[in-house]
Amino acid sequence: MGFHLQKTLVLVGLMGAGKTAIGTILAQELGVPFVDSDDEIVKAANMSIAEIFERDGEAFFREKETLVIERLLTGRPMVLSTGGGAFMQARNQQMIAERGVAVWLNADLEILWERVKGKTTRPLLMGKDAKQVLAGLYETRNPEYAKALVHVESQRNQSKGVMVERVIKALLENDASGVTKDK
Ligand SMILES: Nc1ncnc2c1ncn2[C@@H]1O[C@H](COP(=O)(O)OP(=O)(O)OP(=O)(O)O)[C@@H](O)[C@H]1O
Ligand SMILES: O=C(O)C1=C[C@@H](O)[C@@H](O)[C@H](O)C1
Numbered sequence: 001m002g003f004h005l006q007k008t009l010v011l012v013g014l015m016g017a018g019k020t021a022i023g024t025i026l027a028q029e030l031g032v033p034f035v036d037s038d039d040e041i042v043k044a045a046n047m048s049i050a051e052i053f054e055r056d057g058e059a060f061f062r063e064k065e066t067l068v069i070e071r072l073l074t075g076r077p078m079v080l081s082t083g084g085g086a087f088m089q090a091r092n093q094q095m096i097a098e099r100g101v102a103v104w105l106n107a108d109l110e111i112l113w114e115r116v117k118g119k120t121t122r123p124l125l126m127g128k129d130a131k132q133v134l135a136g137l138y139e140t141r142n143p144e145y146a147k148a149l150v151h152v153e154s155q156r157n158q159s160k161g162v163m164v165e166r167v168i169k170a171l172l173e174n175d176a177s178g179v180t181k182d183k
């Protein structure tokens with residue numbers, strides 16, 4: 001069964017929400033390319049995100065992130081997974097709303113923590129109080145993510161495949177998503 005996308009689907013949400021993991025499968029199911037803005041920055045800089053934060057600082061990373069998202073939104077429709085902080089910037093939100101469709105992958109704090117704890121790839125969660133930091137981001141960022149057009153919440157013990165099916169269902173149910181199923 002084929003699908004048609006009018007605009008790029010931009011996955012937003014906190015670290016561990018599944019933007020990369022779900023986005024990869026979603027793109028395969030929809031038959032469009034998948035790009036992850038974090039990966040694009042890493043490739044261009046030839047450094048890990050942790051190294052970029054360490055050497056050049058978060059503000060530098062955010063500038064690159066905006067440029068990558070801007071570039072990718074001008075191409076043909078795809079699934080674009082963003083870094084967890086990308087949707088916090090008004091400029092990025094505006095660009096995404098104008099040229100793409102924002103999809104918020106949400107999950108409760110405990111699920112997110114289970115997925116990200118012990119990993120060393122996310123510089124914002126590298127301190128001893130990582131769970132408190134994540135809880136703080138959960139409080140401050142959720143009102144911003146909630147501005148996305150489409151919302152899908154992860155359920156505990158649900159496979160990635162089922163989550164992808166739920167995302168597709170939510171997109172098809174929302175005419176403004178620009179996603180349709182071929183007849
Ligand atoms: N629905 C799901 N069911 C089971 N595991 C999941 C699900 N979604 C994500 N995961 C797992 O959780 C981990 C974190 O997910 P992922 O890296 O996709 O998050 P992210 O939203 O891209 O985070 P970041 O903002 O840091 O890039 C991965 O190991 C992934 O396989
Ligand atoms: O939530 C965030 O601010 C971040 C999430 C990751 O995807 C990376 O973009 C980086 O680690 C920052």
Ligand SMILES: [Mg+2]
Pocket residue numbers: 019020021036038081082083
């Ligand atoms: Mg990711």
